Amino acid sequence: MSPVAMSLEELIPSNHMKSNIYSVLIRTSLVLSTLVVALSIPFFGLVTSLIGSSMAMLALILPCVCFLSILKGKITRFQVSVCVLIIVVGTVSSVIGTYTSLLEIVQQLL
Incomplete structure (x- = not known):
């Protein structure tokens, strides 16, 4: 969340005082929005694990x-x-990881 929060904090106009209140508001709203998404989407954890396991290949293999x-x-x-x-x-x-994530998603759907 920190890179997103820092990017949003940079969008605050320079004529406003960049105080801790803006930072707290931005970070709190990011966490609350993530919470709402996680609670509203069924199988959010399983979908996240599927994306993570399939993208791990890019993060590990591509540099090598x-x-x-x-x-x-x-x-x-x-x-x-x-x-x-x-x-x-x-x-x-x-x-x-991708296989087990897909298997868990299918089991939850059935």
């Missing part, structure tokens, strides 16, 4: 793939093996 493609031929075998290990573990974890 880019590192291997950019520095091809300039890195040691140890670095290649660590990147391949991270790619394999990230892929397996993402597949298992």
